[in-house]
Amino acid sequence: MTSDRILVVGCGRVGAELATQLATQGHQVTILDRTARSFRRLADHPNITKLEGMGFDPEILKEAHIEDAYGLAAVTSGDNTNILSARIAREVFGVPNVVARIYDPRRAVVYQRLGIATVATVTWTTGQAIRRLFPENTPVDWTDQSGTVSLMEVSLPSSLAGVPLATLNVGNSVKFAALLRGSATKFVERELIAQEGDRALVLVTAEGTAQLKEILTGGKE
Numbered sequence: 001m002t003s004d005r006i007l008v009v010g011c012g013r014v015g016a017e018l019a020t021q022l023a024t025q026g027h028q029v030t031i032l033d034r035t036a037r038s039f040r041r042l043a044d045h046p047n048i049t050k051l052e053g054m055g056f057d058p059e060i061l062k063e064a065h066i067e068d069a070y071g072l073a074a075v076t077s078g079d080n081t082n083i084l085s086a087r088i089a090r091e092v093f094g095v096p097n098v099v100a101r102i103y104d105p106r107r108a109v110v111y112q113r114l115g116i117a118t119v120a121t122v123t124w125t126t127g128q129a130i131r132r133l134f135p136e137n138t139p140v141d142w143t144d145q146s147g148t149v150s151l152m153e154v155s156l157p158s159s160l161a162g163v164p165l166a167t168l169n170v171g172n173s174v175k176f177a178a179l180l181r182g183s184a185t186k187f188v189e190r191e192l193i194a195q196e197g198d199r200a201l202v203l204v205t206a207e208g209t210a211q212l213k214e215i216l217t218g219g220k221e
Contacts, residue, residue, distance in 0.1 A: 004027050005070055010031075011039055023047035029049070058088065067093060072085070148205060150204050151204075156200055160194045
């Protein structure tokens with residue numbers, strides 16, 4: 001994983017943990033919170049910059065160098081603040097990878113249609129957030145005992161929108177097994193078409209890992 005600039009909105013327990021983990025991995029992290037006392041949760045780290053202010057204030061976001069940001073995670077205690085911060089990052093500043101923590105999972109479908117990945121509080125982990133921030137990486141969720149087949153959850157790029165998922169299969173090396181859309185999961189069938197913001201569960205052999213990466217990147221590194 002390369003070093004990138006990541007903005008974290010909200011320095012509660014989740015935000016502090018996420019910022020620390022990202023910084024430890026070598027990323028440049030700016031964490032924003034409306035109250036400076038929230039930063040007491042953070043240990044000093046050379047890769048973390050603390051900034052007092054609202055995560056949906058464009059001027060504060062510019063001060064945090066959002067124009068250069070690779071991703072933004074909105075993890076405050078309020079759904080409205082998180083989604084507003086995420087929308088401004090995506091729609092105003094064009095941040096490519098945005099994730100919002102939500103408390104009401106019924107809103108997930110709405111946010112997904114806006115192109116914003118969400119993680120509900122009941123299923124939240126920092127690992128899930130990092131997966132949404134770096135969708136080009138394909139972490140392995142499960143591998144069979146022989147090490148032959150792995151299951152990966154991947155984010156589908158916008159370039160695959162409109163493509164039947166079944167046509168992306170590659171022999172016995174890459175099999176798109178299920179589609180994750182909002183809060184719904186569907187088995188991949190011939191008629192199932194990918195949409196922007198979708199994720200997929202993919203069965204991959206060791207030889208198919210490179211082929212899957214090529215499918216997700218269009219052959220571009």
